[in-house]
Amino acid sequence: MPETTLKFKIDQDGNVKEEVIGVVCSNCTDITQRVENDLGSVVSRTLKGEYYQPCTINQTGQDEIVAQIE
Numbered sequence: 001m002p003e004t005t006l007k008f009k010i011d012q013d014g015n016v017k018e019e020v021i022g023v024v025c026s027n028c029t030d031i032t033q034r035v036e037n038d039l040g041s042v043v044s045r046t047l048k049g050e051y052y053q054p055c056t057i058n059q060t061g062q063d064e065i066v067a068q069i070e
Contacts, residue, residue, distance in 0.1 A: 006032065015043075025055035 005021040016039055020028040028051060036042050 004031065006035070024050045024053040026051060027055060 003022050007019040007021060009017040009019075011017075018032060018035070020031060023031060
């Protein structure tokens, strides 16, 4: 199973850009929802091609997320 990574970039004004790597279909928005709620309002969202791929069921029910701050 590929590793799931959340990548955050925070600019000098405090704006946060986040990228989900290693996830297909709309699961990326499920993964980021709690973080986005804690950070504030989402101003814009750009969906990558992986978002439109078919979803598969995770048999283990466990996801490991690695956060990388730049």
